[in-house]
Amino acid sequence: MCCRTIAAAVDRSALAGTTGSAGVDNVQGEEQKKLDIIANDILLEGTREHAALAALASEEMARISRTSQERTAGQYLLLFDPLDGSSNVDINAPVGTIFSILRCPGARVPATEADFLQPGSEQVCAGYAIYGPATMLVLTTGEGTHGFTLERGSGEFILTHPRMSIPCQTREFAINTANTRHWESPVKRYVQECMAGTHGPRQQDFNMRWVAAMVADVHRILLRGGVFLYPQDGREVSRFGKLRLLYEANPMSMLVEQAGGKSSTGHERVMDIQPHTLHQRTPVMLGSRDEVERLENYHQHARRPLPDLVDALRNLWTEY
Ligand code: FBP
Numbered sequence: 257m258c259c260r261t262i263a264a265a266v267d268r269s270a271l272a273g274t275t276g277s278a279g280v281d282n283v284q285g286e287e288q289k290k291l292d293i294i295a296n297d298i299l300l301e302g303t304r305e306h307a308a309l310a311a312l313a314s315e316e317m318a319r320i321s322r323t324s325q326e327r328t329a330g331q332y333l334l335l336f337d338p339l340d341g342s343s344n345v346d347i348n349a350p351v352g353t354i355f356s357i358l359r360c361p362g363a364r365v366p367a368t369e370a371d372f373l374q375p376g377s378e379q380v381c382a383g384y385a386i387y388g389p390a391t392m393l394v395l396t397t398g399e400g401t402h403g404f405t406l407e408r409g410s411g412e413f414i415l416t417h418p419r420m421s422i423p424c425q426t427r428e429f430a431i432n433t434a435n436t437r438h439w440e441s442p443v444k445r446y447v448q449e450c451m452a453g454t455h456g457p458r459q460q461d462f463n464m465r466w467v468a469a470m471v472a473d474v475h476r477i478l479l480r481g482g483v484f485l486y487p488q489d490g491r492e493v494s495r496f497g498k499l500r501l502l503y504e505a506n507p508m509s510m511l512v513e514q515a516g517g518k519s520s521t522g523h524e525r526v527m528d529i530q531p532h533t534l535h536q537r538t539p540v541m542l543g544s545r546d547e548v549e550r551l552e553n554y555h556q557h558a559r560r561p562l563p564d565l566v567d568a569l570r571n572l573w574t575e576y
Contacts, residue, residue: 258302259353259385259393260411262295262339266351266387275346283318283535284500291345292316295338295353308332310360311367313534315503320534322366332380333358333372335503340384341469350388352471356507357381369534376506376527383507384471394420394478394511401478401515417479422517426481426544428463430473438489442522442554446485470499474508474542478515483543485551487522497521497539501531505540518548522555 269275269291278288296316303309304323310330312321315337323330336355344351358374360367383395391406393413403417429450436444450462465482467473473484488497499505509519509526519526519542526540541551 257411257413258299259391260406261298261302262353263385263387263391263406265294265298266291266339266345269345270348282316284315288316289339289342289345291351292339292342299336299338299353303334306330309334311371312336313369313372313503314338315500315535318535320367320369320372331360333360333367335372335507337500337503340471340504341467344467344469344472350386350467350469350472350475352384352386352469352475354384354471354504354507355382356503356510372502372534373531375530376501376509379506379510379527382510384474384511386471386475388472388475392416392475394475396511396514398510398514401511403478420478420515422477422512422515422544423481424516424545426477426483426547427460428465428480428482429485429547430465430467430477430482431485431487432466432468433464435489435491435494438491438494439487440489440558442551442558443485443487443489445554445558446551470504470508474512477517477543478511481544483541483547483551485541486539487541488539494537496537498537499540501526501529501536501538502534505538508540509542512542516545517543518545520548520552522551 274290274294276290278290278293280288282288296314303312308330309323309332311323311333313335334357338353339351340354341351357380358378359380361371381397385393393404401420403420404413405416407414449456449458453461476482477484486497486499488495505526512519521539522541541548
């Protein structure tokens with residue numbers, strides 16, 4: 257079980273000298289950590305012989321990798337972010353592995369990159385492992401979202417969190433506020449209103465959390481609610497958001513929706529996006545339904561201020 261092996265590698269990294277940078281960049285132009293590569297190798301090694309898999313795709317690999325089953329057309333495609341939040345490894349903070357499974361369209365043997373470009377709504381399974389104080393596996397196959405905790409002695413994952421459920425309402429938001437000046441107006445408005453607390457239009461105080469590892473921020477939301485945002489912003493690097501659609505946003509969106517939450521770009525459901533490239537990025541706002549719907553309203557409002565103004569003027573006019 258790859259996640260068990262990665263958990264052990266993360267656990268031993270300071271002892272094994274596998275913390276720190278690998279001195280190379282990945283296909284996204286981001287610095288690779290030694291553990292990014294180790295985790296990627298563990299997943300490749302652990303899955304490429306699997307009879308059900310036709311091909312794999314990873315955040316750490318530019319192209320897809322076909323399995324040895326390519327001649328017999330494995331039915332499924334596996335995508336993963338081997339070590340999410342890897343900037344946390346060196347500070348001994350939570351990291352994780354995120355994965356998504358799609359059906360391999362039967363016709364084409366061997367599988368092609370185009371076979372991976374399916375909307376998130378086509379996922380048959382999604383999940384993550386989180387390597388924190390405890391190692392947990394959280395997954396869905398479309399029948400709710402369930403959490404399992406690694407029992408280190410036996411190496412078994414035990415069902416400890418059946419049917420996880422996200423409350424519709426929350427007073428906790430997660431966003432990297434260091435990027436405030438780059439945000440678009442709907443996100444700025446939303447965060448400012450939360451920060452204004454009881455003195456503002458929300459008339460209640462909010463708390464802010466940011467672990468800088470999506471797997472940990474989403475895990476908290478699955479356990480106690482909240483809203484997570486990584487919006488697009490004015491910087492070139494995150495003009496379309498920072499997080500990757502196929503192996504970060506889509507699997508997290510399926511887990512959140514299966515737990516009664518919602519996941520949006522602000523303009524559309526993340527899992528309705530038709531992907532165009534393997535490593536494409538997307539804005540993400542997910543978690544407690546009421547907050548995500550409020551964010552969508554703010555985006556809609558920002559997109560059509562004129563009609564609202566006209567309405568207001570019309571009312572004014574008819575009034576007098
Ligand atoms: P990777 O570590 O897999 O590249 O993931 C990106 C990520 O670390 C997310 O897990 C996290 O939510 C976000 O980037 C943190 O971004 P920032 O460094 O801007 O806070």
